[in-house]
Amino acid sequence: MTAKFIGRSVPRLEDRPLLTGRGRFAADISFPGQWHMRIARSPVAHGKIRNVDVSKAKAVPGVYAVWTFADVAELPPIGFRLTGLVELEPYRQFVLARERVRYVGEPIAAIFASDPYIAEDAADLIELDAEHLPVTLSASEDPGFFEDNRSTEATVIRKGYGDVDAAFKAANSVLSLDLSIGRHSGVPLETRGVIARYDDKSDILEMYGAAKVPHWNRDTLARMLGRKTGGVQLFEGHVGGGFGIRGELYPEDVLACYAALKFRKAVKWIEDRREHLIAANHSRQQRHQIRAAIDVEGRILGIEDTFFHDNGAYMRTHAATVPDLAAAMLPGPYRVPAYRVTGHIRLTNKTPCGTYRAPGRYESTFVRERLMDAIAAKIGVAPLEIRRRNLIARQAMPYDLKLDTLGTRIIYDSGDYAKLVETAERKFGARDEIMQRRKKGEHVGIGSALFVEKSGLGPSDLVRISLDAAGEIEVVTGSASVGQGIETVVAQICADTLGVDYARVRVIHGQTDRIEQGGGAYASRVTVMTGEAARRAAEDLRNKALTAAAALMQTTADKLQIAEGTISAKSGAGPTMTLAALAKTYPLTGEGFFEYKHMVYPYGVHIAQVRVDARTGGVTVEKFSVAYDIGRAVNPMLIEGQIAGGVAQGVGGALFEDFVYDANGEPLSVTFADYLMPTAREVPEIGILITEDAPSPLNALGLKGAGEGGVNAAGAAIAAAIDDAIGIPGAVTELPVSPKRVKALILDGTIADRD
Amino acid sequence: MTAKAPLTLHINGRDHAISVEPRRTLVDAIREDCGQTGTHIGCEHGICGACTILVDGEPVRSCLMFAQQAAGKKIRTVEGLADGDTLHPMQQAFMDHHGLQCGFCTPGFLMLAVGVLEREPDISDEDLLDVLASNLCRCTGYQGIIKAVRAAAKEMRKAPQTSK
Numbered sequence: 001m002t003a004k005f006i007g008r009s010v011p012r013l014e015d016r017p018l019l020t021g022r023g024r025f026a027a028d029i030s031f032p033g034q035w036h037m038r039i040a041r042s043p044v045a046h047g048k049i050r051n052v053d054v055s056k057a058k059a060v061p062g063v064y065a066v067w068t069f070a071d072v073a074e075l076p077p078i079g080f081r082l083t084g085l086v087e088l089e090p091y092r093q094f095v096l097a098r099e100r101v102r103y104v105g106e107p108i109a110a111i112f113a114s115d116p117y118i119a120e121d122a123a124d125l126i127e128l129d130a131e132h133l134p135v136t137l138s139a140s141e142d143p144g145f146f147e148d149n150r151s152t153e154a155t156v157i158r159k160g161y162g163d164v165d166a167a168f169k170a171a172n173s174v175l176s177l178d179l180s181i182g183r184h185s186g187v188p189l190e191t192r193g194v195i196a197r198y199d200d201k202s203d204i205l206e207m208y209g210a211a212k213v214p215h216w217n218r219d220t221l222a223r224m225l226g227r228k229t230g231g232v233q234l235f236e237g238h239v240g241g242g243f244g245i246r247g248e249l250y251p252e253d254v255l256a257c258y259a260a261l262k263f264r265k266a267v268k269w270i271e272d273r274r275e276h277l278i279a280a281n282h283s284r285q286q287r288h289q290i291r292a293a294i295d296v297e298g299r300i301l302g303i304e305d306t307f308f309h310d311n312g313a314y315m316r317t318h319a320a321t322v323p324d325l326a327a328a329m330l331p332g333p334y335r336v337p338a339y340r341v342t343g344h345i346r347l348t349n350k351t352p353c354g355t356y357r358a359p360g361r362y363e364s365t366f367v368r369e370r371l372m373d374a375i376a377a378k379i380g381v382a383p384l385e386i387r388r389r390n391l392i393a394r395q396a397m398p399y400d401l402k403l404d405t406l407g408t409r410i411i412y413d414s415g416d417y418a419k420l421v422e423t424a425e426r427k428f429g430a431r432d433e434i435m436q437r438r439k440k441g442e443h444v445g446i447g448s449a450l451f452v453e454k455s456g457l458g459p460s461d462l463v464r465i466s467l468d469a470a471g472e473i474e475v476v477t478g479s480a481s482v483g484q485g486i487e488t489v490v491a492q493i494c495a496d497t498l499g500v501d502y503a504r505v506r507v508i509h510g511q512t513d514r515i516e517q518g519g520g521a522y523a524s525r526v527t528v529m530t531g532e533a534a535r536r537a538a539e540d541l542r543n544k545a546l547t548a549a550a551a552l553m554q555t556t557a558d559k560l561q562i563a564e565g566t567i568s569a570k571s572g573a574g575p576t577m578t579l580a581a582l583a584k585t586y587p588l589t590g591e592g593f594f595e596y597k598h599m600v601y602p603y604g605v606h607i608a609q610v611r612v613d614a615r616t617g618g619v620t621v622e623k624f625s626v627a628y629d630i631g632r633a634v635n636p637m638l639i640e641g642q643i644a645g646g647v648a649q650g651v652g653g654a655l656f657e658d659f660v661y662d663a664n665g666e667p668l669s670v671t672f673a674d675y676l677m678p679t680a681r682e683v684p685e686i687g688i689l690i691t692e693d694a695p696s697p698l699n700a701l702g703l704k705g706a707g708e709g710g711v712n713a714a715g716a717a718i719a720a721a722i723d724d725a726i727g728i729p730g731a732v733t734e735l736p737v738s739p740k741r742v743k744a745l746i747l748d749g750t751i752a753d754r755d
Numbered sequence: 756m757t758a759k760a761p762l763t764l765h766i767n768g769r770d771h772a773i774s775v776e777p778r779r780t781l782v783d784a785i786r787e788d789c790g791q792t793g794t795h796i797g798c799e800h801g802i803c804g805a806c807t808i809l810v811d812g813e814p815v816r817s818c819l820m821f822a823q824q825a826a827g828k829k830i831r832t833v834e835g836l837a838d839g840d841t842l843h844p845m846q847q848a849f850m851d852h853h854g855l856q857c858g859f860c861t862p863g864f865l866m867l868a869v870g871v872l873e874r875e876p877d878i879s880d881e882d883l884l885d886v887l888a889s890n891l892c893r894c895t896g897y898q899g900i901i902k903a904v905r906a907a908a909k910e911m912r913k914a915p916q917t918s919k
Contacts, residue, residue: 012850014858019846019855020834020842021792021794022793022834023858187893188857189893190797190857238859241859243893272799484856485856641853641898641899644896644899645895672798672800672802672891677893679897682888683896686898710896
């Protein structure tokens with residue numbers, strides 16, 4: 001295979017329709033005579049429902065129907081997609097509130113009307129009569145009651161290996177930290193949306209606006225609605241950002257589909273921004289109490305971590321995924337001879353949670369890297385030096401972490417962590433400018449954080465490929481696009497494998513009626529899993545084409561090659577034939593299936609430089625740099641895009657984004673004026689270095705994923721940089737670091753004397 | 756709720772005769788009544804800027820304007836930027852510099868940047884950054900957007916566009 005497209009920053013195939021206003025996002029899809037659904041939501045954080053009065057809403061002209069729980073009582077609660085522990089099942093969410101409401105924003109009624117304005121008018125007239133119950137708002141305080149005799153502590157997860165007690169006994173010293181990560185989430189720019197339609201002719205329920213995991217959602221919807229799998233089909237259009245939260249199966253999706261079946265009408269639901277901020281998955285909120293046993297040189301002997309995971313009011317599709325990942329990936333790139341973690345999964349009267357880009361890792365990287373900084377301060381060596389002393393060596397690869405997550409054993413497949421740290425420090429770690437500015441009285445600082453990412457979650461992906469008589473290639477995958485560029489990347493891989501131009505490869509994804517299975521787009525899996533399956537499919541097609549051509553050209557397949565869509569003899573002599581011409585007489589199709597039970601593990605270093613305004617406590621991120629080993633870069637421009645976007649979200653979580661609640665459980669971050677996402681002013685110029693030192697041995701191209709490496713350690717690096725800027729080691733113990741908190745830190749401690 | 760009233764919206768050089776309630780937002784009228792779905796809705800309260808269009812040459816949050824207020828005004832949306840198959844320099848620059856991922860915020864950024872550069876072609880890089888900070892993007896970290904707009908600004912200075 002000649003790498004003509006792999007490794008090159010070719011323009012995206014996706015861009016043209018998106019640039020010309022011809023996208024097809026959920027809200028852009030309409031059917032004649034469609035009904036509009038609006039959800040009435042609980043204004044009460046915790047209460048026993050006495051009555052939901054829908055009479056006034058029903059009387060509004062243009063309102064066709066109003067549903068409460070009684071109308072959907074036959075529907076089961078929404079099940080788990082990942083990490084679905086049995087003991088979590090009683091905490092699943094019904095599509096409309098049953099008996100109790102448990103967070104502000106919980107759906108209590110669905111209104112169906114001729115027009116979205118009318119539906120919204122009617123929703124305002126729905127009255128909830130509820131007996132108010134005490135609210136639980138903190139996962140680290142004593143658990144309350146989910147229902148009679150059922151605690152808000154849904155379960156406790158435990159992982160570990162080695163003799164932790166012995167490690168602490170042998171320790172030269174022990175460090176203890178109490179660290180918290182705030183509640184924030186993906187918040188894509190496109191809100192959620194679903195258009196459901198029942199087609200009488202084919203007896204198929206169609207759902208548009210699908211994303212992320214269309215096949216899983218199809219199977220689940222079919223089960224919930226009592227239909228054959230083939231009787232439900234999902235269609236992904238353009239998707240306005242995913243980040244983990246979009247595309248999970250939510251109550252509104254099920255309600256719209258159920259209504260389309262019941263009313264035999266197309267039903268359209270488009271979420272508004274306030275709804276999104278209180279109803280779509282939140283994420284991240286954890287408190288960790290971590291202890292480390294270290295030797296005299298700061299080498300880790302053992303780690304013990306107890307953490308409290310705030311999952312909000314219900315267990316949604318991700319079940320225990322986020323805390324499980326946090327627990328399993330906390331050790332990161334370091335040798336930790338003994339490890340014990342206890343994660344309390346608790347429910348609170350806040351919006352339910354799911355995954356958000358680098359789930360569990362943004363959290364546990366913050367915790368681990370704060371710990372490394374604390375060890376460095378304790379021993380009195382530079383932060384990167386203490387990390388070097390603890391890194392897993394290249395020679396130890398593959399490295400069995402002796403922990404499981406997502407049904408897989410964590411075995412780091414490849415990596416040269418020390419080399420990347422050295423490269424990153426040399427390229428991005430200069431402190432001269434900082435020292436100069438400090439002399440002038442500025443509070444500037446630099447902080448670094450290391451991480452291991454995971455990517456390429458299986459178990460499998462299937463790809464089919466065909467080439468038509470015009471030479472156009474169609475690739476069909478059950479994977480999905482969330483805007484990351486899957487069409488381009490898969491086309492690049494197929495083009496090189498086949499010997500054609502990538503622009504002739506059309507990639508179809510997210511259409512459940514085109515292929516019977518698909519893993520979807522999550523866990524940075526698409527380039528790895530779909531990429532390898534696509535390579536195999538293209539190889540299959542190539543072999544078939546060469547065999548067929550060999551017969552026609554009176555030679556053998558091994559003597560032929562394909563370049564620029566033309567088959568010729570490797571020797572350069574004799575006749576040639578285009579793939580398109582061959583396709584006229586010979587069906588050119590291929591299939592590729594890639595099954596793999598282990599993930600692949602990219603890794604990286606984040607370096608942040610910040611300036612703190614000592615008067616206001618305001619933090620400005622002046623520079624942010626990422627060194628990231630991707631194994632093999634298919635399209636460097638797209639990888640840089642993934643990293644830069646992740647960094648911006650990481651900056652948001654570190655400094656600005658916070659779902660705040662008042663003492664009654666009333667959400668206060670309900671608009672973009674309260675929930676602050678970074679703009680072009682808050683995100684600095686991002687330095688990115690992509691390396692290919694450690695190709696994965698687990699797939700043919702050496703691929704690893706890019707989606708989450710930009711966000712993973714951003715909170716940790718910024719926290720370290722703030723410590724450095726104000727000269728108080730270990731000052732930052734909580735994200736996000738608001739100006740108020742920085743101001744308090746400065747008042748509590750004393751800013752180090754810079755002279 | 757009040758009765759619908761007739762209205763003509765002038766979008767990208769074409770008249771759309773529609774009838775809408777006084778409370779109907781301009782963006783809803785453009786999308787639902789005129790069928791131009793290239794303009795997107797991200798927050799409906801004027802923060803994210805996904806719905807930015809040009810009204811008489813000025814960037815406007817079309818979620819904060821009523822359709823009736825746009826009567827008689829010249830509206831430009833993303834659908835009007837390209838000249839047939841030839842992309843506007845701003846669109847081309849977004850493609851060249853990876854200024855978009857999911858593409859949802861893109862029409863708003865394109866119209867914002869085009870509007871400002873047509874009005875102020877020699878805007879400084881710093882001022883341009885202030886302008887771009889008025890819209891939200893959740894995918895790109897703004898790196899590609901900033902590069903694209905700066906590159907397009909150079910192109911547009913070479914061949915000044917006249918307002919349609």
